[in-house]
Amino acid sequence: MKQRRVRPRLLMVSLLFLLPAFLFYAVFVLWPIIQTMWYSLYDWNGIDVATWVGLGNYVQIFTDSNLYGSILHSFFLIIFFSIMPIIVGLIVAVLIKDIKLKSVSSFVQVCLFLPRVIPGAAAGVAWTWMLADHGAINQILRSLGLGQFTHVWLGEQSVALGAVGIIGFWLQLGFCIVLLLSGIGGIDASLYEAASLDGAGWWRQLFAITLPGLRGQIGVCLTLTIVSALASFDIVYMSTQGGPGTSTMVPGVQVYRLAFTQQSVGLASALAVTLMVLVLLVVGPLQSLVNKKED
């Protein structure tokens, strides 16, 4: 009898604790998601009456090369935002793990984290200048005698997307290094000792101990960097706005343009939903990699 009287009260209290968080979340995240899906089925300029077009907007996304092209660009950026920082990060982390960093470590960590702390938009400004005709990259190339490789990096169709990729690489690299280093620090040192005694060389140790030990960290790096590639906005908007032509157009900037300068709210929403689904499809399977570590 007593228990029955307590439980409804406990449920009420629990709901009260949950309420403010859920309310804000529902109003500003869940409801807009439903709205985007709804908008995506209409042709709407944001002002007049909307016309139902069913899946027409989605058909347009997968047939209009400008639209699916932006999605392909964002997948191409994964090479720069995700794969390169993780591979380079692994190499750097393995090479510097035994340096006794006591004296320099906080300086190193601060430097490596800087790109993550500043606004992405500011990184876009910094790199626009780095990659400009008179910028530091071309200056360095010339001083190395590689003058024939100079470009107006963000202004030439053939190299612009790669140049945007370099900005992403810069943004992600330091963070990946620190995260992977912290993972290496957590690997039991006796494993390496045992392996050395068994005569396992440097490479064997890397593949047999270090990489498996870093599963979780690599999973986290992959998840975060892939999302930042697929959903990139700040740096692309600030450095190229998707140009020249559409050579660096990504879904994020395209959604913004469609919705707020071209008044195609329906099409923008369909692209936004597509982006969300792609992110979920890519990130979902990676979670098993992350979670195994925690068990």
Place this chain on the structure above:
Amino acid sequence: MQQSRTTRYIGYGVLFLTIAFTILPFLSMLSAALQPQGSTPEGIDFSGQLHWENFIAAWNVANITPLLRSSVILVIGVVPAVIIFSALAGYAFASLRIPFASVFYLLFLVGLTIPFETLVTPLYYEISAMGILNTRLALILPMIGLNMPFAVMWMRSSFEQMPRDLIEAAEIDGAGHFRTFMHVELPLALPALSSLGILTFLATWNQFLLAVVLINDPDKRTMAGALQAFVGQYQTDVVLLNAGALLIMAPTLVLFIFLQRYFIRAMLAGSVKG
């Protein structure tokens, strides 16, 4: 473990190159910002006379004073609300009995990876219908909601890791849910709360897309959002542009350098749990 001397030297070399690569863009901005106003700078060059006074000009041109004020107001509007709401909800998930808890949990989980681009269009019309477009509330209210999934997950897991017996002891002593929460669990969660505060601060201060879409007046935006208007205006003036952009970055940089230990701890833990 023994390590050969060569590997160690390679290690130092690689470390040096990485750090140089990371710092390069900042040096290049600083170099451009110190050239004579109206000139066209060339790459990185600190050899000529350095015009530190450019920063004063940029401070005024980029409206740094109102921007700082605006960003601080936004942070004050967002961070405490996120902390309080997520602590309450995280506690409910970890220690109380929410009906259909797994459904609510799943709903929050979905929100973790939703790109902001997916929400920005409907948010614009929603905020506009609320009649708060172009006010700071247009950014504060959605930012609270958008931070919820991560914040709730974060607080839930930190409450779950707390010693059970302590809570049970408090309950046996006759403390109600609210008192246990306020006097036992919340003080224990202080490190988690402060990390969450730092992460929410960064997310708010650096918010770009929503600031640009929901607030027309650059002076009411975040520092990051204001960059968009500033760049639009001074695109061709490389010197002033870089000086202004450096000033806009400066507050986070200074705060980061002073609180580096807490920032790094928060960002590492935040990425693993998020």
